[in-house]
Amino acid sequence: MIRKPGILAKNLGLVFNHPQIFALALTHRSIGSNNNERLEYLGDSILGFVIADKLYEMFPEADEGDLSRLRSNLVNQTSLAELAREHNIGDYLILGSGELKSGGYRRDSILSDALEAIMGALLQDQGIEASKNWILSIFVNKLARLDLSSYKKDPKTELQELMQSKKVELPHYELIKMTGSAHSQTFNIQCTTLIMSESTTGSGVSRKKAEQGSAEKMLELIKAKK
């Protein structure tokens, strides 16, 4: 059963001036050369921009690495396919018979491409502001659930990468003291690097936590010196 694109547009809260461009956005390349690939290219670019801009505003404390990680987490294929499924986009795809038989309307790549193509079609039909508003509206829940802290690198990883970028030996962590009784021990770890004369220490209920603490202090030290 072929469902009418107009119903999907309505469900998505969209009214197209040129309904044919919306239909094109749903047309997979298995149909022929008049397909949604150009619109997908366009949609991908406005999506990337709109999300980058929004994250910049939402997280004034995030550095560009955090922002990139947040963005790629929102606009990757899995995330887009999820949004496409929420809106039943698969039911409205226009697929060649081969893709139809093999269940292409369920495939992440096809769903994600179609969603991006819809964004491209909207941009062509109604301009930047309308596309931006619609993109933000369908991402509203994903954006609300974002938690910057979960995209931060842990301090040990960050310190290690910093050393690698400076092409010096990796940080050295050494257990300098253990305190407390057998069941409530505290580890004290010293972190040393070749780029700072000072060492830092961290303590915690596990060796790992103490190492992270010492790495965090080392990062602060390095940043203060910059």
Added chain:
Amino acid sequence: MIRKPGILAKNLGLVFNHPQIFALALTHRSIGSNNNERLEYLGDSILGFVIADKLYEMFPEADEGDLSRLRSNLVNQTSLAELAREHNIGDYLILGSGELKSGGYRRDSILSDALEAIMGALLQDQGIEASKNWILSIFVNKLARLDLSSYKKDPKTELQELMQSKKVELPHYELIKMTGSAHSQTFNIQCTTLIMSESTTGSGVSRKKAEQGSAEKMLELIKAKK
């Protein structure tokens, strides 16, 4: 000698409502944590979008692969550094003493990042339309010089990739005839593929040209059947 950002802004045809964000765009991370990296992230995203949108409009016949190649050719580090040099952006960079000594103001990566950061600053200061217009204005010569044909894949490569994507054996090229005298020969090549019952032939003054011609005809045949 430190040159005033205001002079650069004027040379770039820009008047900022908040001059401090423009100064931030020129501030390299060697200065400290208040630097242009977030603005670069933002600028990179609007640049990618503006150029994608422009190419979509300029080349209605280009497929998404061509458009991607065209775009990455325009917005890569070398191309952006070239634009930065044209506008003497290096003279206005705010660099830490280490970068200053080692000639950071001449480095492609630093120049290209600063140009993107200026785009991000303009977006923050004046919104999407103003940024879009300015980006297009500085790319006007590069855009005018674009030639789609130089970004097209040659037919043999395109045909080979098509066969690979369909997971069938690669095309077969066979010399079927040579005509002409020793110093002005014409090669006639036949192209056969497993997905089409017909063969195609191409002719040319070299074997390679004849192969390309036969591949081009095969691609036309395949597209016509789609």
